[in-house]
Amino acid sequence: MTEAPTPITGDHLKAWGHRPGPHYPALIDRANVALSQGADHDAARAMLAADLPPPTLGLQPVGAVRLDVNIRAEDPDEAKNLADVTATMTEVLRTPTAVAGAIMPDACPAGPLGTIPVGGVVSVRNAIHPGMHSADICCSVMITDLGPVDPKAALDAASAITHFGPGGRDQGNRHTVSLDLLDQFRANPFLQDGKMLHLAQSHMGTQGDGNHFLFIGRSRATGRVAMVTHHGSRGPGGLLHKHGMEVAERFRRALSPETLKQNAWIPADTPEGRDYWEALQVIRRWTKANHNALHQAVVERLRADPGDRYWNEHNFVFRRGDLYYHGKGATPAWDGYAADATGLTLIPLNMAEPVLVVRGRDAAHGLGFSPHGAGRNFSRSEHKRRAGNVTPDEMLAAETKGLDIRFHAGAIDISELPSGYKRADAVVRQIGDYGLAGIVDYIDPFGCIMAGDLPPFWQKGNRTRR
Template identity: 70%
Template sequence: MTEENGLETITGNHLKQWGHEPGKHFPKLIERANTLQAEGVVIDQIREALESEKVVPLNLRARGELTFHENIQIAHPDEENNLSKVRETMVELMRTPTIVAGAIMPDACPAGPTGTIPVGGVVAARNAIHPGMHSADICCSVMMTDLGYADPKTVLNAAQSVTHFGPGGRPQGQRFTVSLALMDAFRENPFLNHPKALRMAQEHMGTQGDGNHFLFVGRSRKTGRTAMITHHGSRGPGALLYKHGMTVAERFRKQLSPQTLKQNAWIPVDTREGQDYWDALQLIRKWTKANHNAIHQATVETAGVQDMGERFWNEHNFVFKRGDLFYHGKGATPAWDGYASDATGLTLIPLNMSEPVLVVRGKDAETGLGFSPHGAGRNFSRSEHRRRSENTTPEAMLKAETDGLDIRFHAGGIDISELPSGYKSAENVVSQIESYGLADIDDYIDPYGCIMAGNVPPVWRLRKAGRR
């Protein structure tokens, strides 16, 4: 113990003895306590004055205490197993103390250890942003451009020449321009002002990554006009924001709710960190939209399109504010009017490479918490799909499942886990969208062909090979 002016200095040990949980708030409490003491307030009165500022850890709810809406049906034994796992993870997820409501979509499937929000999952949280609930692929999104009566093959060829799939970014001399105002805004945000994030924001503009991201060309069933649709997220900048957000959320978790699963840690919105993180999400959204726009505009110019129509987009893997709640959609699409200032009322739901992309109008269904699906989802993992396909060659599978379509793998070999058999039945998903009243289908974009990354070796393996 130290003394100042004849008085014993109040330290963190005093606060712990008085029942305060250590945390980032401790320095301010200690400062306040010593200020009160310097003003002549006695120890017992100081202790009483600080009583109301105790941080009481939030405990998990009991299993089943808070239920969730199900917008999904079992149509196959694989569906039964999948739904069982989704229910198990949702029951644990709903124990998180910030959550007030939840729902699952027809495309629901597990996305991690039990308690992790599934793909096709939606939760509403109070005063909390959960980075783990939008995932590392922040603002994964789809954009469509009406290209008039342009030849689909010409469009696909043009798109292949300008887009970029696979790991990493574009080399010097092949990069797309990033708005200086957006880069300045990145520098002003503590979550984004990082040399690596700033570099990736430039290098990854005009790139689409790998996995289930795609560039799809087809024709509108309603008008016969050609359309191009892209699907990808915020790439490196978003992944770094997620990583930084999870680190900050973990600090809050240890202080506010140590029982909460690490993947469900949150940043309180009413803190400086919460406001900065919310602002960072909006900047990542702008960057991602600009990324889609860059690829679309480059394709339009390369293909010489003369009769371009409307262009619109929508995101999933994001957080949306509605009233005083924060809605986390993991692979779920907002379906209420005006969810964003650039919302058009139309959103896109891709199914698989051999099926149409749905153009829908959301119905703000209460059972979906105002969301609709983002795609078809899976009933089993990629590795399980590969195991089931061991007796067939990738070439034979591609021909059997996409005969007549122009399917290209831009950065690798055939990725069989992205073939239609890797996904749920598109027909069943569409039926459930209609039966649960999640959206009204306005149009179908029937496929001509698509581009995906393909079976790209993991980055760590490429780096290891490079060192050799």
């Protein structure tokens, strides 16, 4: 009598090339049923061959993916910055999904080698990379024409209304989130947990810290006063990024273990990919509402008669044709990139320089993007080191003479002063030289509000102003 074959276990499946997962028990059951009906191990293996995972994807060779460089170095700091940016983008473009890449005149590194830099654009096929839009999802700028108002009154009104720093607004001091928008959060698997819903409500009308600002200036074209805000999606965006990276990491381990963790992706044609794409759109709507809440509150406090209001994002994922474009500190420059696109976008430079109003030129060598701001040639800590013994007050007075600069925390953050950024004239010149955008107007500065030098988040006790 022929001896029955030994039962098939998970070890057999691993030896045959199947990856462990929740589907394993069903595969084992099918294989053992086949054995009970007279099949041997070879026949059972052949039967399960259709369930084998696709081969894992390796990295693309260095230089195999096109990289357009829209930046040149004009001094030693810029030369080092350019070398670092090029090196990190070279590694990013080895990611299996990558189709093309570009870097803008304001580019600077934003993490370990292989992390998309600020001022970087990457187009990919059938993939959404949470690490390529960063935790500050939909970081964006909005402008409102406030009309013929007093700019100091506008800045005073904004100072009384805006909210910088960590956390959200206290109960009783919150801006309303529409019930329709909250329902969109509840309907999406990435956005429906209680913490997310709490952040969506408490962070409405807040701006965070870092380089986020509220700017008051005057249009050269019209002479009217304008307000510009810069911030992202705050806690809701940060939490979505965290959830997205967790899902992307599961796909990375299965699809491409060689890919750097920061470049993990969610396949766009999977249920998770479709849910994540829609979650991004909900976060975009929330972020626009966040800007609008601040702008409308200032308009009402001033009793102003406003003109145009428009906005654009520069940390996001955009779909064009069959490709997904990830802009990390880069702004779409093609007509109709979003339903609410006006054709005009904003490029802030630094607190002492105008905000540029531009019309993008959809340059192929920029993958259809234009710059988002001024960028940095060295880190915040290096900037502070170079300040030496010059006090923050002395730096502020020297770099922003005649301007009304306010720090919400009460202390000057010197890393946000103009000297912490690339030279504005060089960025503007290179925008023109590379044909990335045409300047339509300049919003000359009157003043701005920033978070300021905040105590570290781990500091216990009262968060006193420094």
